[in-house]
Amino acid sequence: MFDRGQVRAPYVGLDGWTRAMPSELRHMKQAEAEALFRRIGITFAVYGEGGDPDRLIPFDMFPRVFAAAEWARLERGIKQRARALNAFLVDVYGRGEIVRAGRIPAHLVYRNAAFEKAVVGFLPPKGVYSHIVGIDLVRTGPDEFFVLEDNCRTPSGVSYMLENREIMMRMFPDLFRENRIEPVDNYPALLRRTLASVAPQKCEGEPTIVILTPGHFNSAYYEHSFLADMMGVELVEGQDLFVEGEYVFMRTTEGPKRVDVIYRRIDDAFIDPLCFRPDSMLGIPGLMDVYRSGGVNICSCPGAGVADDKAVYTYVPEMVRFYLGEEPILKNVPTWQCAKRDELLYVLDNMADLVVKEVHGSGGYGMLVGPKSTGDQIAAFRARVADNPENYIAQPTLALSTTPTFVNEGVAPRHVDLRPYCLVGERVELVPGGLTRVALTEGSLVVNSSQGGGVKDTWVLAE
Amino acid sequence: MLSRTADNLFWIARYMERAENTARLLEVGDRISLIPSVHGYRNEWDSLLRASGSADGFAQKYDDPVARNIESYLFFDPGNPSSVASCLKQARENARIVRTALTTQVWDALNTAFQELKQIERRPRSELDLTEMTEWVTQKTATVRGAIMATLLRNDGWDFLNLGYALERADATARLIDVKYYVLLPRVEFVGSGLDNYQWMTLLRALSLHRAFNWSYAGDLTARKIADFLILNPQNPRALTTSMEAVNMALDRIAKAYGRETEAQDCARRMLADLSATDPDAIFDEGMHEFVTRFINDAGRLSASVAATYLTGDAR
Numbered sequence: 001m002f003d004r005g006q007v008r009a010p011y012v013g014l015d016g017w018t019r020a021m022p023s024e025l026r027h028m029k030q031a032e033a034e035a036l037f038r039r040i041g042i043t044f045a046v047y048g049e050g051g052d053p054d055r056l057i058p059f060d061m062f063p064r065v066f067a068a069a070e071w072a073r074l075e076r077g078i079k080q081r082a083r084a085l086n087a088f089l090v091d092v093y094g095r096g097e098i099v100r101a102g103r104i105p106a107h108l109v110y111r112n113a114a115f116e117k118a119v120v121g122f123l124p125p126k127g128v129y130s131h132i133v134g135i136d137l138v139r140t141g142p143d144e145f146f147v148l149e150d151n152c153r154t155p156s157g158v159s160y161m162l163e164n165r166e167i168m169m170r171m172f173p174d175l176f177r178e179n180r181i182e183p184v185d186n187y188p189a190l191l192r193r194t195l196a197s198v199a200p201q202k203c204e205g206e207p208t209i210v211i212l213t214p215g216h217f218n219s220a221y222y223e224h225s226f227l228a229d230m231m232g233v234e235l236v237e238g239q240d241l242f243v244e245g246e247y248v249f250m251r252t253t254e255g256p257k258r259v260d261v262i263y264r265r266i267d268d269a270f271i272d273p274l275c276f277r278p279d280s281m282l283g284i285p286g287l288m289d290v291y292r293s294g295g296v297n298i299c300s301c302p303g304a305g306v307a308d309d310k311a312v313y314t315y316v317p318e319m320v321r322f323y324l325g326e327e328p329i330l331k332n333v334p335t336w337q338c339a340k341r342d343e344l345l346y347v348l349d350n351m352a353d354l355v356v357k358e359v360h361g362s363g364g365y366g367m368l369v370g371p372k373s374t375g376d377q378i379a380a381f382r383a384r385v386a387d388n389p390e391n392y393i394a395q396p397t398l399a400l401s402t403t404p405t406f407v408n409e410g411v412a413p414r415h416v417d418l419r420p421y422c423l424v425g426e427r428v429e430l431v432p433g434g435l436t437r438v439a440l441t442e443g444s445l446v447v448n449s450s451q452g453g454g455v456k457d458t459w460v461l462a463e
Numbered sequence: 464m465l466s467r468t469a470d471n472l473f474w475i476a477r478y479m480e481r482a483e484n485t486a487r488l489l490e491v492g493d494r495i496s497l498i499p500s501v502h503g504y505r506n507e508w509d510s511l512l513r514a515s516g517s518a519d520g521f522a523q524k525y526d527d528p529v530a531r532n533i534e535s536y537l538f539f540d541p542g543n544p545s546s547v548a549s550c551l552k553q554a555r556e557n558a559r560i561v562r563t564a565l566t567t568q569v570w571d572a573l574n575t576a577f578q579e580l581k582q583i584e585r586r587p588r589s590e591l592d593l594t595e596m597t598e599w600v601t602q603k604t605a606t607v608r609g610a611i612m613a614t615l616l617r618n619d620g621w622d623f624l625n626l627g628y629a630l631e632r633a634d635a636t637a638r639l640i641d642v643k644y645y646v647l648l649p650r651v652e653f654v655g656s657g658l659d660n661y662q663w664m665t666l667l668r669a670l671s672l673h674r675a676f677n678w679s680y681a682g683d684l685t686a687r688k689i690a691d692f693l694i695l696n697p698q699n700p701r702a703l704t705t706s707m708e709a710v711n712m713a714l715d716r717i718a719k720a721y722g723r724e725t726e727a728q729d730c731a732r733r734m735l736a737d738l739s740a741t742d743p744d745a746i747f748d749e750g751m752h753e754f755v756t757r758f759i760n761d762a763g764r765l766s767a768s769v770a771a772t773y774l775t776g777d778a779r
Contacts, residue, residue: 038578039571216560229563234465240776251466251776253619254721 010065010461011404013179017172018062018404018411026061026406029171033059036167042159042222057160058454063168064403064416064436071182071460074137074145074420075430077329080320082133082422085152085307087323089129092306093119098322104315109306113360116268116303118275122292124301125198126426131263131299132191133422137330139401146333146398148417150316152308153300154265157435157455158421159223162187162230164457165433180462182432187421188230194425195261201294202246207260209233210250212241214266214282224265238266243286248296261297268302310359310393311337334396338389347394348386351378354394356385369445371397400445405438405456415439417447418458432460466776468564469623471557473774475573476627478557479604482550484635486600488515489537489547491669493530493593508533511669514642515545534593539584547600551580566614569607576603619720626713626769633706634762639669640693641755663689670701687743694746695738703758707735710765717773725772730765734758 007015021029037056066074091098092109093116099106109115134155136148165184169176192209199207213224215237228235240250241259249256264271270280275288290296306312314335320328336343336354347354351370358366368381385392402413420434436458437447447453492511508528512518517536520543525532540546544553555577558565565573583596608628615621663684667673672692679698680688694703711731718724746754772778 039574040567216556221559225562234468235563236465237467240465240467253464253466253469253623253717253773253776255779256776 010067010070010459014063014065014175014404017175023410029061030059030406033061033167033171036170037163040163042163058440059164059167060405060438060440060454060456061168061171062404062406062411063457063459064418065459065461067461068463070143071432073143073329075432077145078133078135078420078422078430079428080324080326080329081135081147081150081316082130082424082428084316084319084323085133085150086128086130086424088319089152089301089304089307090123090127091323093122093129093303098319101322103318103322104312108311108315112306112309112312114268114303114305114309116306118288119292119301119303125200125294125297128198128424129301130304130307131194131198131424133424134419135330135422137418137420138398138416139418140398141401145330147313147316147330148333149310150308150313151419152304153267155419155421156220156223156265157419157437158187159226160455161421161433161435161458162226164435164455168457179459182460182462184431184433187431188227190423190429190431191227191263192231192233194423194427194429195263195299197425197427198297198299199260200297203260208258209261209263210236210241210259212236212238212262212264212266214270218265220265227263238270238280238282238284241284241287243284243290246290246293246295248284248287248290259296261299263299268305271298271302310335310357311339314393333398336394338385338392338394344385344389347392348382351382351385351394353397355397356381356392356394359391359393369397397445403436403438403456405440407440407442412442414442415445415447416456433458464564464619464623466774468561469619470770470774471561472564472620472623473627473769475554475557475561476624477631478550478554479607480628480631480635481545482547482554482600483604484631485515485537485545485547485550486597487669487671489534489593490597491665492533493597494668510642512537514639514669516638517543517545530593531588535588538596548580548584551576551600551603564620566610568610568614572603572607572610576607579603619717622713622716622720623773626710626717629706629709629713630762630766630769632701633703633710634759636670636693636701636703636706637755637759637762639666640690641752641759666693672699672701675699687747690743690746690751695742704735704738707731707738711735714769725768725778727765727768727772730761730768734761734765 034056037059042056088098096109098104099109130152132155134151134157136151137145138148139145161184195209196207209231210233211224211228211231213221213235215221218224225235234240234250236250236259241248241262242251242256243249244256248259248262250259266282269277270282272283272285272287273280274285276283287296287298288302291298291302314332314337317328317332320326336347338344338347347356351368352373354368354370356368356370368377370378373381400415403416404411405414405416407414416436416438418434418436420430423429436456438454438456439445439447440454488511492508508530509518512521512528512533515537521528521533521536524536524540524542536543536546538547541549541552543549555573558570558573562570579599583591583599611621611624615624663686664673667676667689670693676684676689676692679692679696692699692702696702697704697708699705711728714728714731718728
């Protein structure tokens with residue numbers, strides 16, 4: 001919020017607001033927000049991990065604010081990256097030119113666990129593999145953003161973006177009268193339009209869209225049902241769908257109804273037991289055959305995950321140059337690949353200053369934060385990396401900027417990241433906002449909700 | 464509408480109605496146990512357990528049908544699928560699955576009942592007053608029904624909810640008549656002998672209908688009048704006729720919306736026509752138990768036909 005002791009411009013409107021809010025009122029509002037979340041049923045169920053299945057994600061009432069110009073640049077960068085990632089997917093399941101040009105090593109693509117042989121040579125409708133691209137960003141300076149991670153499969157959290165806004169508007173209507181904040185509530189309409197724009201070749205007339213969920217035990221089930229509700233489409237489970245002839249149908253009270261576009265929120269491996277895991281009860285037998293023959297479209301397409309792992313990540317700026325002929329607007333965090341001999345040696349020598357991650361790790365597990373680790377921990381991790389270098393990458397610990405956050409004592413700086421949701425169909429679109437996750441523990445860099453992170457509303461101010 | 468969605472809506476209604484019926488049984492049992500009687504309370508509790516279909520489950524868990532055990536079993540026991548707690552939890556879980564087919568207000572009513580139930584479960588049993596608990600249940604089930612009536616779209620989802628409510632209610636009333644009759648008065652010649660008036664009054668209380676009966680029949684408590692009231696009187700909200708009218712209304716609306724009739728409509732119409740064509744004398748001639756058993760079997764067939772036609776999605 002502050003820049004050399006001055007309140008940063010986008011936060012000026014909030015400065016008076018926090019000063020005017022006595023702590024009793026703040027606690028009251030906080031309790032009110034939590035009651036609202038619980039009543040609406042926005043819970044983060046982590047089944048199988050024990051604990052309360054109706055757990056709430058902590059909500060911080062202090063919004064994160066972007067000025068119009070800051071956002072405009074971010075938006076350009078995100079759309080550019082989403083286009084490049086899709087171009088990459090079309091290429092590697094097609095002619096593989098980026099590999100033949102030597103710009104990315106073949107084994108990173110073709111021996112990648114997420115590479116899907118079943119779609120090789122198949123071009124999905126409008127040439128889009130990843131329809132909802134979630135790009136995680138952190139800020140390190142006034143004009144400096146780094147991409148932490150790309151999510152090309154089924155990024156979650158967009159319901160928080162929408163509900164956080166809903167609750168802020170309900171609790172603090174005055175803030176919205178006093179500040180000109182860009183709305184995010186047309187996201188479901190944009191998502192619907194995006195999904196409709198990639199209807200398969202054999203679709204006749206208005207496409208029937210469904211959301212495919214693993215079921216109500218899934219931790220993101222609230223989000224699945226929320227999106228289905230907002231878009232006015234059916235929320236289906238695998239058992240609701242079946243394949244007959246060249247098409248996919250859903251079981252309805254009026255008999256079978258054809259389905260054209262499936263926004264799936266289940267993993268590749270579970271989509272079709274005939275094609276992938278035979279023990280999956282979640283999927284639809286025969287779905288992949290219908291998909292490949294143009295009877296249905298699956299969003300995001302199976303195999304899209306080959307573009308978003310931590311080793312391929314290193315090459316995304318290269319993809320932007322190769323496919324779009326542009327300079328990347330958003331930077332990657334500098335990354336050392338332990339698979340390369342010289343970079344491995346650097347990582348082993350400098351481990352105390354680096355963050356070392358497993359290539360396929362997620363959720364803040366399987367990593368070493370060098371500056372926060374003991375000598376013994378570092379030595380143990382060094383041995384693991386030396387043993388299996390291909391499985392690791394390393395990055396510097398960035399000097400991350402912070403945003404003001406309500407804590408017990410008042411307002412204090414905390415680390416955050418940002419996940420905007422870029423929609424790719426006939427057009428590439430983005431609502432002005434995203435999900436801001438905040439590390440509520442002082443000094444912590446970890447914002448994952450499974451590790452005690454919270455969320456806050458994200459504002460983009462109008463010009 | 465997805466068959467699975469319709470199935471969940473249908474069962475939300477059945478579970479809510481069942482929770483209410485179980486609570487009513489509990490209340491009347493508690494009331495009877497306070498009144499000294501030649502019949503003793505044990506028989507009453509036993510018949511109530513039978514009416515809720517919980518007698519076997521109870522016997523496996525407890526020896527003594529004393530009030531405290533029965534309260535635990537009928538109100539709280541997660542192992543008893545008809546307990547108030549099981550029904551409310553199941554209804555809320557079904558609602559969570561079909562959130563998109565419900566309004567916020569309906570969800571809110573179901574979810575609030577669930578959250579409050581969890582608080583009640585945490586309180587020491589000795590602090591709980593049974594009347595307070597059963598009143599809480601009837602209040603919550605009424606709130607849910609009120610929210611459905613006030614806010615839900617009158618589409619097929621509404622029809623499947625009403626179908627669930629009406630079928631469950633028909634079934635509950637029939638079972639209650641049967642149990643009271645079969646267990647306590649197996650032989651037809653005892654009917655009207657004066658021995659059974661007290662039992663009939665208990666039955667009316669279980670349905671919260673004793674005052675309504677007195678209004679409708681000027682307090683003339685005879686087996687014939689009670690049979691007429693419980694089975695045939697369209698003014699009685701829980702009568703078999705009234706419930707079957709509601710079943711038919713829901714099924715007719717579904718047939719109209721979908722532009723086709725199925726065997727479910729045939730079956731429901733036949734059941735209603737049977738009821739309209741009969742009178743108390745004919746019912747006693749057939750035998751009350753035989754009549755009610757036939758009705759329960761028909762209702763079971765109708766329920767299976769509704770499931771096969773609409774709720775599994777296998778019908779073409």
